Amino acid sequence: MFDFLKGYDLLGAFWVTVQLTVYSALGSLIWGTLLAGMKVSPVPLMRGFATAYVNVVRNIPLTVIIVFSSLGLYQTLGVMLGADVIDDINFRLAVLALAAYTAAFVCEALRSGINTVPVGQAEAARALGLSFTQVLRLIILPQAFRAVVNPLSNVLIALTKNTTVASAIGVVEASYLMKDMIEAEAQLILISAVFAFGFIVLTLPTGLILGWVSKKVAVKR
Amino acid sequence: MSGVSVTKGAEDAAPAANDLVVLSNVNKHFGALHVLQDIDLTIARGEVVVVIGPSGSGKSTLCRTINRLETIDSGAISIDGKPLPEEGRELARLRADVGMVFQSFNLFAHKTVLENVMLGQLKVRKTDKKAAEDKARSLLDRVGVATQADKYPAQLSGGQQQRVAIARALAMDPKVILFDEPTSALDPEMINEVLDVMQQLARDGMTMVVVTHEMGFARSAANRVVFMADGKIVEEATPDQFFSNPRSDRAKDFLSKILHH
Numbered sequence A: 001m002f003d004f005l006k007g008y009d010l011l012g013a014f015w016v017t018v019q020l021t022v023y024s025a026l027g028s029l030i031w032g033t034l035l036a037g038m039k040v041s042p043v044p045l046m047r048g049f050a051t052a053y054v055n056v057v058r059n060i061p062l063t064v065i066i067v068f069s070s071l072g073l074y075q076t077l078g079v080m081l082g083a084d085v086i087d088d089i090n091f092r093l094a095v096l097a098l099a100a101y102t103a104a105f106v107c108e109a110l111r112s113g114i115n116t117v118p119v120g121q122a123e124a125a126r127a128l129g130l131s132f133t134q135v136l137r138l139i140i141l142p143q144a145f146r147a148v149v150n151p152l153s154n155v156l157i158a159l160t161k162n163t164t165v166a167s168a169i170g171v172v173e174a175s176y177l178m179k180d181m182i183e184a185e186a187q188l189i190l191i192s193a194v195f196a197f198g199f200i201v202l203t204l205p206t207g208l209i210l211g212w213v214s215k216k217v218a219v220k221r
Numbered sequence B: 001m002s003g004v005s006v007t008k009g010a011e012d013a014a015p016a017a018n019d020l021v022v023l024s025n026v027n028k029h030f031g032a033l034h035v036l037q038d039i040d041l042t043i044a045r046g047e048v049v050v051v052i053g054p055s056g057s058g059k060s061t062l063c064r065t066i067n068r069l070e071t072i073d074s075g076a077i078s079i080d081g082k083p084l085p086e087e088g089r090e091l092a093r094l095r096a097d098v099g100m101v102f103q104s105f106n107l108f109a110h111k112t113v114l115e116n117v118m119l120g121q122l123k124v125r126k127t128d129k130k131a132a133e134d135k136a137r138s139l140l141d142r143v144g145v146a147t148q149a150d151k152y153p154a155q156l157s158g159g160q161q162q163r164v165a166i167a168r169a170l171a172m173d174p175k176v177i178l179f180d181e182p183t184s185a186l187d188p189e190m191i192n193e194v195l196d197v198m199q200q201l202a203r204d205g206m207t208m209v210v211v212t213h214e215m216g217f218a219r220s221a222a223n224r225v226v227f228m229a230d231g232k233i234v235e236e237a238t239p240d241q242f243f244s245n246p247r248s249d250r251a252k253d254f255l256s257k258i259l260h261h
């Protein structure tokens, strides 16, 4: 029944999906955290930049961002992100685009987490003589992260599915292979089911594990 | 230097070397509300000053301007001879010397009791870990919560949390500690365990500014009572003078309300 799978590197394609997800998740977590820090910073310019970034980026379709990273950054500006093979360049551009896009959502999730931290926590920290970045790094963000594990898990699941957009610039991840197979084999429904199942295998544990982590790390007040 | 000799008429020469906290002609508004009006207040080293007054009179705001958690609109505040700096590294350094104990404790919720008392030492004073832990444990012992060192704040009673907060302030070796209604959020049976710790601090010579409604504490521990109403310091006196013979009508009125129930 699953003969049509022969000759296709299903695992390889999903492995690319996993890699896209992991690298973009790390990138978006770092960049999103910096953006959230800027959003609450006392410097108006930083606040303005972060707000503008989030509002612009999350309102542009991801496909547009990914295509721009390829057409705009690579083909026009020659940005290759340290790679020299076209497959690597596309992969890295896709990670960059996914991270830049997802960071806006990480920032918003974290921002709502920061709002759950009582002002007294920051005041006590400032009163001890901690600097703004120390207050953020040692007191506010650790508590904010604990409060938003679930929203972040949703962002991560959305990111996993969003990696399929990378096929638009030729990254051979799962959905790219799926399109190939659908064209070549007369098994539309089965192929779709296999790939749907593959994504569920990736995302379901993410949600379950992070749901458990969320309870585990919750700050008791 | 302006003449800010509000207290001690006897030694009215230049600002005494003994003056630790000096507020001169401080004004602050919240929008249209003039919360602090021409406040002159000098606190000497080792002095315990209790600030009392009706709700909304500006006691908390006064307290919070001293470590610049609230900025002021005009006037000057200096600590140990140095004017309060603008927000930044300098201010952080100064804040490390001014302890603060809040009504709602504000212990860091994601850190253990021990970590709460070590944090400032490690990150601000750059004390090494062993020394910071030793000091934290001995301070926790001093305020009577040594056995709770590895718990999280939420696992402690209010009285225990407030004593940890006092230990956290003490860990910085502050020159002065500000207390903003430290017992107001506590159940009655826990108030004394916190007041006892504060009494002991006062006896040990700590400079303290205490906003409180605990008149017993004011009587027994304060060197001076500052009575505020409507953003002004209406009266300053020794506790004896103030409680037995208040001069202003506002103070008489206030005392009759709180002492007769």
Ligand SMILES: Nc1ncnc2c1ncn2[C@@H]1O[C@H](COP(=O)(O)OP(=O)(O)OP(=O)(O)O)[C@@H](O)[C@H]1O
Residues within 6 Å of the ligand: B030, B033, B035, B053, B054, B055, B056, B057, B058, B059, B060, B061, B062
């Ligand atoms: N951040 C703020 N913004 C606007 N108004 C404020 C702010 N903080 C305090 N106020 C107002 O300033 C006045 C003085 O407040 P403050 O907290 O200093 O009074 P208080 O004497 O400490 O009163 P309480 O005994 O109720 O604690 C009050 O009328 C209060 O509503």
Ligand SMILES: [Mg+2]
Residues within 6 Å of the ligand: B059, B060, B061, B180, B181
């Ligand atoms: Mg108050």
